[in-house]
Amino acid sequence: xxxxxxxxxxxxxxxxxxxxxxxxxxxxxxxxxxxxxxxxxxxxxxxxxxxxxxxxxxxxxxxxxxxxxxxxxxxxxxxx
Amino acid sequence: xxxxxxxxxxxxxxxxxxxxxxxxxxxxxxxxxxxxxxxxxxxxxxxxxxxxxxxxxxxxxxxxxxxxxxxxxxxxxxxxxxxxxxxxxxxxxxxxxxxxxxxxxxxxxxxxxxxxxxxxxxxxxxxxxxxxxxxxxxxxxxxxxxxxxxxxxxxxxxxxxxxxxxxxxxxxxxxxxxxxxxxxx
Numbered sequence: 131x132x133x134x135x136x137x138x139x140x141x142x143x144x145x146x147x148x149x150x151x152x153x154x155x156x157x158x159x160x161x162x163x164x165x166x167x168x169x170x171x172x173x174x175x176x177x178x179x180x181x182x183x184x185x186x187x188x189x190x191x192x193x194x195x196x197x198x199x200x201x202x203x204x205x206x207x208x209x210x
Numbered sequence: 211x212x213x214x215x216x217x218x219x220x221x222x223x224x225x226x227x228x229x230x231x232x233x234x235x236x237x238x239x240x241x242x243x244x245x246x247x248x249x250x251x252x253x254x255x256x257x258x259x260x261x262x263x264x265x266x267x268x269x270x271x272x273x274x275x276x277x278x279x280x281x282x283x284x285x286x287x288x289x290x291x292x293x294x295x296x297x298x299x300x301x302x303x304x305x306x307x308x309x310x311x312x313x314x315x316x317x318x319x320x321x322x323x324x325x326x327x328x329x330x331x332x333x334x335x336x337x338x339x340x341x342x343x344x345x346x347x348x349x350x351x352x353x354x355x356x357x358x359x360x361x362x363x364x365x366x367x368x369x370x371x372x373x374x375x376x377x378x379x380x381x382x383x384x385x386x387x388x389x390x391x392x393x394x395x
Contacts, residue, residue: 131264142313143309182305182306189303
């Protein structure tokens with residue numbers, strides 16, 4: 131559900147919604163949600179002073195019901 | 211609410227100004243025309259409704275236009291996760307919703323989101339806080355600083371103090387910015 135919620139929230143605010151991909155990875159405790167967006171949209175999902183990224187993390191953190199969830203925002207082509 | 215004093219008006223502008231990138235263009239008028247505000251409400255309602263569906267929350271969405279801004283309210287269910295402590299999740303959702311509106315309309319939105327009546331209740335409580343502080347300052351004649359508040363909260367308090375005939379200003383830096391009540395001189 132969290133992946134889907136995050137994908138919805140991000141798709142709604144970017145210029146290239148078709149390029150939004152969310153992938154979940156397990157951590158030893160909790161998980162990471164990796165969001166990949168079009169390079170032109172990266173600044174948008176981060177926002178000035180990270181405001182938008184913080185808003186996304188706040189909402190996802192609240193929906194996760196207390197479990198640890200990290201949200202990483204990446205450029206579509208970034209390799210890691 | 212729209213006839214508030216210059217201080218609080220300047221403040222609500224300032225709180226919008228930090229939301230994101232520069233103005234889309236100078237031709238973009240502040241959304242005062244009703245149709246544009248209703249359109250904002252529709253876009254916002256779709257965005258929020260999508261989230262409610264995914265997260266499996268029940269809740270109806272009401273839309274309204276209040277003064278010069280669109281108001282979208284989610285009502286009906288237990289929605290504590292969408293409000294958060296001191297309304298922090300609500301503020302985050304409002305910010306994202308404004309960005310979603312901006313993406314579609316190209317105009318910066320001042321849309322107000324409420325969930326589970328949180329803002330309405332908060333507004334009542336804060337109006338009370340403002341009125342009580344104004345009474346106290348009238349009696350003592352001394353400047354009185356209040357607790358740190360969000361931009362929305364300060365706006366409500368400024369309005370209540372102005373209604374009581376006193377002057378107030380905001381001081382300090384976010385997120386610890388607070389209202390200071392001044393006696394008449």
